[in-house]
Amino acid sequence: MNVSNQNTIRVGVDIGGTFTDVALQHPGGLATCKVLTNYSQPEQAILDGIAKAARQAGVGLGEIGQVIHGTTLVTNSLIERRGAKTAFITTEGFRDVIEMRSENRFEQYDLNLNLPTPLVQREDRFTLNERMGPGGEVLLALDPSEVSAVVDRIREGGFESVAVGLMHAYANDAHEVAVGEALRAALPELSISLSSVISPQMRELPRFNTVIANAYVQPQVADYLGRLVTRLRETGVDAPVFMLHSGGGLITVETAAEQPVRLLESGPAGGSIFAADFARAHGLDKVLSFDMGGTTAKICLIEDGAPKTANTFEVARTYRFKKGSGMTVSTPVVEMVEIGAGGGSIASVDTMGRLQVGPRSAASEPGPACYGRGGEEPTVTDANLLLGRLDPDNFAGGSIRLHPQNSAIAADKLMLSTRDAAFGITELVDENMANAARVHTVENGRDIEHFTMIAFGGGAPLHACRLCEKLGIGALIVPPGAGVGSAIGFLKAPFSFEATRGLFQRMDMFDAEAVNDALTEMEAEARAFVDEGAGGADTEIRLTAQMRYSGQGWEIPVVLPHKAFVETDVDMILAAFEDAYRTLFGRTIQGLSVEVTNWLLTVSTTLPEVERVARHKNGADATAARHRRFFDAALRAEVEAREVARSNMSPGRVVDGPAIIVESETSTIVTSAYRAVGQGDGSLLLLAKEA
Incomplete structure (x- = not known):
């Protein structure tokens, strides 16, 4: 279909x-x-x-x-460790790779640092005396009797799922396939994941992590x-x-x-597609996507109408969301930064007397204190209610009645006045999100002031204006349906599948024939998955090479044209690598060889053309239904604000801040420094008043 x-x-x-x-x-x-x-x-x-x-x-x-x-x-x-009882089969000598990790200390000066516990305990990891070489050559043949013995141990252990990750299986999967066949023949009810299927790429740590994570959740999913x-x-x-x-x-x-x-990140990916669709419609080539829901906030870069993607992702971070404290997996992912800052994020005071917000969340059960469902701790939603940014009688379209008295009781537990507690909670959350946005753009070699923000999710329109003030962003778009943006994004997504191959080559020894053979296989694999869901649809192909200078410990993605390569294309590939490297690091390195480690090929259905939206900047004032007061963080004062129904923000209609624009799924706070203008596609364009 x-x-x-x-x-x-x-x-x-x-x-x-x-x-x-x-x-x-x-x-x-x-x-x-x-x-x-x-x-x-x-x-x-x-x-x-x-x-x-x-x-x-x-x-x-x-x-x-x-x-x-x-x-x-x-x-x-994965975060809550609620997966299946899983075994891991690997090559002799590599049993402890997932526990040794990369030997990187994500908190260098913490003498009591605790590394995350592997999903599979040591006693549940089994080894085989076999070995493939990096070129796919058999260095030590697989012994069928040894495989049979491991199968017996799997049976006796009562495992629900097995992950198989053998050395250099990305180059030759014969041994993994043989082990998988033996397991299926003896234990047909067992869930089996092979790394050569799930993540056929170089680097054993992310490959092993990925196949184990897949096996761990497969029965439940x-x-x-x-x-x-x-x-x-x-x-x-x-x-x-x-x-x-x-x-x-x-x-x-x-x-x-x-x-x-x-x-892993399917929900947030929908939000980035939602934002990318509006970026194309509004002709914006530099967009910061801001998605804030009830539990987390996600920030993503969208350039030239497409979200930034990556081939690795770190899940289940255990140390204050710090990079390196989670489990790195190799799977296609929309690259974003995610922090525990949502409407349900719980505020507390730590042992040093500092106000903290998140990552713990009240979620939907019991929910924020103001829901009246048993929650007793103050949350971001409680703070927004106390600051006048939410209407207790018209939350979630009136389906949930909010109780300000519950929020006040919860806020008093922070040993601050009710107003100070509420302001501190929202300001801390906004600053945490602003810091995350700054780091994300700097890590990608971008200047955030030149971006337009697109805000969606139930919580984002409440916080986006203040976030723009902190980041120096002068333009903000709140699309129609912002409160359910990710779900709408699902409806705009193409069918797609990314095939990957580990194929190591130095560019001064580039083997075009080997690369073309691999790309042909990858395209056939990806097309088979896409055709299963969208047979007959027009498709497009995106090709990415993971490249690095010789001696470096990590690669960068380099987008290349999809074509049949010849040896003379080396200069073109090197030029593309240097452009990508210079964008990220500001310079290139002379005199070093360049290597390709992995190839990634994505086949996707072609997105339909979007209708371009004419930008309105001025017009007649929108009609206000009533006036309300809310606390404007930049002014540190309560202000008189007009409340305008979203339906009254027709194209060209303007409302100067301070104002609140209300709809069934969310509310948009327009601070005193911004004005909102209705757009032809139903979006709200918020502009800094000096812009």
């Missing part, structure tokens, strides 16, 4: 830590809603949300032709997805289900069940 078919009634569903967001696309437009996430039965929130959106749109459940889903189930399982499909059919939704993977494309539910590690 072609994902771009606008005549099909399609549903996007994003399960977040606090809310489950639903967006239903139908011939009459778009119906959206938010329901609280059900932790014990996440599929129930999906069913409730789809039924609610269908009633709103006036369509029957049987008319729905496609369901697109993103989930945090994989990430949560397969069970959940099977349950979801069954329950959808029982309620009358007899439509194919597709999943959004971390790289920002759609895959079939069957592929997702086999390779669930690809779903």
